Amino acid sequence: MEPTPRRFGVRARPPSPYVRWRRLWAELQAENVPRLAGVFFTLLLVGGPVMYLVERSTNNQFKGVGDGLWWSLVTLTTIGYGDTYPITTPGRLLAALLMLVGIGLIGTVTGKIAAALVERRRREGRGLGESRLTGHLVVVGWKADMLELVEGLLGAQPGLTPEGIVLVNQAGESRNEELRRRFPGLGYVHGDTVDPAVLQRARVHEAKRVLVVADETGERSAQETDARTVMTVMNVESLAPEVYTCAEVLDRTFAEHLHIARCDEVVLSREHARALLLSASAATGMTPLVERLLSPAGGLTTVAVPEGFVGRPLGELASHLRREAGVLVIGLIENTGQTLAIKREALRAAQKTEDVAQLLDNLRAVRALVPNRPVLNPPDSYPIPRHALAVVVGASESQP
Amino acid sequence: MSAVERRAALLACPFFEGIAAEALDHLAGACTLRTALAGDTLIREGEEGDSLFVIVEGRVRTEKRTPSGDLWTVRFHEKGGVFGELSLLDRVIRSATIVAEADCTFLVIDRERFQAFGDRHPAAGLAVTRRLAERLASRLRKANEEAVTLFAALVHEVERRL
Numbered sequence: 001m002e003p004t005p006r007r008f009g010v011r012a013r014p015p016s017p018y019v020r021w022r023r024l025w026a027e028l029q030a031e032n033v034p035r036l037a038g039v040f041f042t043l044l045l046v047g048g049p050v051m052y053l054v055e056r057s058t059n060n061q062f063k064g065v066g067d068g069l070w071w072s073l074v075t076l077t078t079i080g081y082g083d084t085y086p087i088t089t090p091g092r093l094l095a096a097l098l099m100l101v102g103i104g105l106i107g108t109v110t111g112k113i114a115a116a117l118v119e120r121r122r123r124e125g126r127g128l129g130e131s132r133l134t135g136h137l138v139v140v141g142w143k144a145d146m147l148e149l150v151e152g153l154l155g156a157q158p159g160l161t162p163e164g165i166v167l168v169n170q171a172g173e174s175r176n177e178e179l180r181r182r183f184p185g186l187g188y189v190h191g192d193t194v195d196p197a198v199l200q201r202a203r204v205h206e207a208k209r210v211l212v213v214a215d216e217t218g219e220r221s222a223q224e225t226d227a228r229t230v231m232t233v234m235n236v237e238s239l240a241p242e243v244y245t246c247a248e249v250l251d252r253t254f255a256e257h258l259h260i261a262r263c264d265e266v267v268l269s270r271e272h273a274r275a276l277l278l279s280a281s282a283a284t285g286m287t288p289l290v291e292r293l294l295s296p297a298g299g300l301t302t303v304a305v306p307e308g309f310v311g312r313p314l315g316e317l318a319s320h321l322r323r324e325a326g327v328l329v330i331g332l333i334e335n336t337g338q339t340l341a342i343k344r345e346a347l348r349a350a351q352k353t354e355d356v357a358q359l360l361d362n363l364r365a366v367r368a369l370v371p372n373r374p375v376l377n378p379p380d381s382y383p384i385p386r387h388a389l390a391v392v393v394g395a396s397e398s399q400p
Numbered sequence: 401m402s403a404v405e406r407r408a409a410l411l412a413c414p415f416f417e418g419i420a421a422e423a424l425d426h427l428a429g430a431c432t433l434r435t436a437l438a439g440d441t442l443i444r445e446g447e448e449g450d451s452l453f454v455i456v457e458g459r460v461r462t463e464k465r466t467p468s469g470d471l472w473t474v475r476f477h478e479k480g481g482v483f484g485e486l487s488l489l490d491r492v493i494r495s496a497t498i499v500a501e502a503d504c505t506f507l508v509i510d511r512e513r514f515q516a517f518g519d520r521h522p523a524a525g526l527a528v529t530r531r532l533a534e535r536l537a538s539r540l541r542k543a544n545e546e547a548v549t550l551f552a553a554l555v556h557e558v559e560r561r562l
Binding site: 352 | 466
């Protein structure tokens with residue numbers, strides 16, 4: 001059996017047509033369009049019959065209320081066929097009134113509808129629009145190598161398309177426009193990343209995952225940048241506690257804050273780079289190996305534990321994967337997935353005891369549960385817990 | 401089921417260990433026989449009950465619900481096991497659900513019959529009541545210990561957050 005690499009398949013769903021129309025309706029409502037339409041129809045339904053009453057005795061063009069309505073429609077819409085027209089003085093006065101009002105009304109309504117549609121496009125271009133996606137990936141913050149980051153995201157996550165990504169940053173229109181030209185369909189929300197309203201526009205509550213990178217816009221110190229990252233994560237977690245959140249920090253001291261803010265995964269990017277430099281300076285020769293391990297094309301990866309191996313010793317899984325897929329199991333990552341969901345499940349399981357002392361121990365264990373806990377090279381007898389992923393090194397390209 | 405078989409069934413119970421065979425004879429006479437099919441529910445958590453069950457044949461499962469609403473199996477009782485004993489002393493709300501795991505035969509005695517048995521055979525009644533009292537005392541001790549444990553945990557929890 002081929003083990004399937006664990007993939008965070010982000011499949012964004014565009015909003016239903018119903019949702020789109022409701023939004024447009026709300027925008028038109030804000031522009032008073034429904035009220036103007038109401039006035040239009042009132043004039044149409046009142047003007048027509050009145051014209052019929054005024055004209056019917058002297059003008060044989062108006063044989064019924066229907067003729068009056070037809071005339072008022074033709075007049076108000078400024079079509080003006082001229083197939084029926086008033087000939088009495090009161091009739092002509094009424095016609096003059098309807099004509100003048102009709103020009104204004106129709107012009108205003110069509111103008112406003114057009115403006116709403118144009119404005120929406122313009123706002124989306126400038127990142128002032130609102131995302132309408134669900135199940136998408138939100139990338140908060142801006143980095144100099146944003147292009148490579150987006151490219152990497154698309155490459156690493158099969159099924160993810162530019163339409164499924166929404167960027168949230170303050171880098172400005174031109175820089176984002178460049179990205180959007182390279183990746184058509186890429187979503188973009190402009191605004192301060194610590195502002196909950198901005199995050200709401202990116203619909204983090206409907207997102208599948210949120211990635212918060214160490215923002216490089218503005219001249220900020222590492223501490224300031226990290227503090228803002230923590231604030232952003234706190235906002236994301238309060239808006240969307242169920243969404244998987246990962247964040248990049250520069251300074252290790254802020255990693256703890258992120259854990260408190262219930263960030264699911266924290267990346268210490270600067271520390272990784274430093275460790276690599278230190279290792280290289282000591283001439284360990286590790287750099288190419290680390291590069292190989294981190295490359296998306298094979299190397300270090302996680303695979304889901306196949307059904308039936310949960311609860312079994314790790315050694316059994318290791319020899320199974322070695323035999324079937326030619327990969328080397330070097331350990332486990334425990335408590336993977338959305339942290340809150342795992343903790344809730346653990347809390348339910350903890351209650352299944354009659355012994356109060358045991359219950360307290362269980363509850364303490366739930367509180368001490370560490371998300372994404374790495375267990376490197378455990379003994380073969382180590383039992384595989386639920387919610388664990390096997391960490392494997394892919395098959396080597398060079399054959400013996 | 402003959403009187404001899406009934407007495408043998410009670411004698412085989414660890415619960416009645418040390419009680420004179422004669423007293424168990426009288427108790428066995430006061431019991432009624434009850435059978436259940438695998439999957440039958442004998443006692444329901446939260447309902448009122450007044451009967452003690454002795455498993456003569458078969459096996460039952462004790463189930464409880466967590467405050468979160470999950471059902472879990474607490475333990476199993478085999479042949480010779482006794483459950484529901486506290487209901488002989490007082491009206492009780494059953495603390496767990498008992499489900500037959502296999503086809504079962506029980507000796508069952510309810511509170512009314514138990515009291516009548518005690519009135520008729522005071523010596524035998526006293527012996528069994530003592531055994532119930534021991535069971536009750538040990539439960540009470542455990543409950544007290546748990547209260548202390550909870551108390552300490554609660555204080556510790558508040559202390560942590562001071």
